[in-house]
Amino acid sequence: MALVEIQNVSKTFKTMMAGARGEVHALSGVSFSLERGEIVAITGASGCGKTTMLRIIMGLEQASGGSVVVNGRKVSACGYDRGMVFQHSELLPWRNAVQNVAFGLELKGMDKPTRVAEAQRYLDLVGLGHAAERLPHQLSGGMKQRVGIARALAIGPDVLLMDEPFGALDAQTREGLQNELLAIQAKTQQTIILVTHDLDEAVLLADRVVVMSRGRVAEMLDVRLPRPRPSLAALRGDPEFGDKRLRLWKLLKTEMDADARKAA
Incomplete structure (x- = not known):
């Protein structure tokens, strides 16, 4: 059995337009799975249902039909078997970095000395051991995201969910954090589902x-690049990288052109 199984998931939102009730079908029959240690990226044009799918996997939204199963357990609400990293770090401003990372462990009932030690270990993992006492306003945008990643990993999730985690950062910081994530995943073999608009990042x-x-699901592409992977700059000349990146671009352009024709 796969670690994560998404089976025929649908999601319908009720709407009210011009006084009349209606429905928006955000998801229809979405199915895919993940093996342990695998990274799957979800991409597509704005409004295609990427974030809705991620929120259903996390348990923040309820599916209208179908099911999500994580490590043999059906998802019905949030749980410690899933951790989430948002586009904006959403750190608690009155807690320093180590206290933010320890927050989920505190909710799990872990005693203070143990949770602080665990939080420090995950800050070290993301390269922020030196910043444990800093408050969020004393951290850069990239540092805040690394604290958010450490917080999500600290609870020991079966799967890490990431919703455009680097989308609000400048290009240089984003590329640095992509490399950090590759290094962390190589060490931990963490299973990850990543929502992104960035085609380079996806590949x-x-x-x-x-x-x-x-x-x-319009298509699912296998990326046959060996791990550990080098930086984005080093991969740009790789034929497999270029082929998959071009294939994604063509798929998305076809969908956007179809939407434009429909709107016209």
């Missing part, structure tokens, strides 16, 4: 890329 990080369109 760089993922073993497979799920391309979504209008709430459905």
Whole structure:
């Protein structure tokens, strides 16, 4: 059995337009799975259902149909078997870095000395051991995201969910954090589902890329790049990287052109 199984998931939102009730079908029959230690990226045009799918896997939204199973357990709400990293770090401003990382461990009932030691260990993992006492306003955007990653990893999730985690950062910081994530995953073999608009990022990080369109899986691409992977700059000349990146671009352009024709 796969570690994560998404089976025929649908999601319908009720709407009210011009006084009339209606429905928006955000997801329709989405199915894919992840093996332990695998990274899967989900990409697609805005509004295709990427983030809705991620929120259902996390348990922040309820599916209208189908199921999500993580390590043999059906998802019905949030749980410690899943950790989430958001586009913005969402750190508690009154807690320093180590206290933010320890927050989930505190909710799990871990005693203070043990949770502080664990939080420090994960700050070390993301290269921020020296910044344990800093408050969020004393951290750069990239440092905040690393604290967010450490916080999500500290609870020991079966799968790490990441919603555009580097999308709000400048290009140089984003590329640095992509390399950090590759290094962390190489050490921990963490299973990851990553939502991204960045095609380079999808091919760089993922073993497979799920391309979504209008709430459905349009295509799934295998990325046959060996691990450990080098930096994005080093991969740009690799034929496999270029082929998959071009394939993704063509798929998304086809979908966007179809949407433009429909709107016209």
